[in-house]
Amino acid sequence: MNALPRTVLRLHLDPIACEGHGLCADLLPEHIALDEWGYPILDDLLRSTPIAPGLVGPARAAVAACPTLALRLRRDPAPARQPGRPRRHPADAADAADH
């Protein structure tokens, strides 16, 4: 059909395990910000948007640095090319079932 990759790498946050140490935001500010209490806000809330190849290294570093193992890097199905309706894609259903 096309040359788009069929899977993407995303960071996933376990909000219960997270204790707000904040190392991840230091290592990967491209995808992770901190709220005023020091807890990470991933750029898709509890998960990141797909990690670009050039940022996989820093993403792995962020995962490795987390003292509570709250951050995981996971290969997910690629999102459908429907910008307006991201939540309708099976990838999201699989994601929801995973929680």
Place this chain on the structure above:
Amino acid sequence: MRAGGSALGVPILLALPTRSCGLARTAHLLDHLADESAGQCGPCTFGLPAIALDLREIARGNPGAPAAANRLVRRLGTIAGRGACAHPDGAVRLVRSALRVFAHDLDAHCRGLPCAGATEAYPLPGGRR
């Protein structure tokens, strides 16, 4: 339900006396919701008490009310969707709805003109006031 802009949840119907203040009432509800947080996720553990305080500041019509309103709106945008359960999402939805429905009151409170009923105490479950 989602298509109609609603979500699965526990419905509560409160009949407000005519002179009571919707914002003060919402602040009380948020105090309760903050107390009921399971304390598992940071955005809920710290976020709900913070927005409850903002609401109380607004409800009292203190000089700090306009700043509290700005802070509240910003905080609402960072709390929802970041907990393991939907408790913080529901609390945020309640506050957003209150700010919309009581928009006129919000404006008056921010100008230092709180409702007459804003300082009334309301009973909460567990005997808190």
